[in-house]
Amino acid sequence: MSRARVVIAALALVAAVACGAAAASMRTSGRTEIAMRGNSFRPRRAEILVGDTVVWVNRDIVRHDAVKPGLFDSGELRGGESFAWVAADTGLIEYRCTIHQRMRGELLVRPAK
Numbered sequence: 001m002s003r004a005r006v007v008i009a010a011l012a013l014v015a016a017v018a019c020g021a022a023a024a025s026m027r028t029s030g031r032t033e034i035a036m037r038g039n040s041f042r043p044r045r046a047e048i049l050v051g052d053t054v055v056w057v058n059r060d061i062v063r064h065d066a067v068k069p070g071l072f073d074s075g076e077l078r079g080g081e082s083f084a085w086v087a088a089d090t091g092l093i094e095y096r097c098t099i100h101q102r103m104r105g106e107l108l109v110r111p112a113k
């Protein structure tokens, strides 16, 4: 192999690795914010991808939490506090605020592309 070919092959490899890294960072940057406002989750239903981060932010004065037993439990969040969780699996997740019986939300987790 000539020197020029070796260089081109090396550049192609670097480009391929760089593209893979870029794709990976784009996937990990998925972030969905869910506000706790007016004693409800907004949006009430969110569609996300595996690997995405969901961030609940309490925009109320009263305390809230976001709980799905076995998956996540934010603990009590005061106004302005937030809780982050990363979706590891696909499926429909119905979660709730344990402080307010009617405060419920859904996450539909789809496979990452």
Ligand SMILES: [Cu+2]
Residues within 6 Å of the ligand: 039, 063, 064, 065, 097, 098, 099, 100, 103
């Ligand atoms: Cu609540």
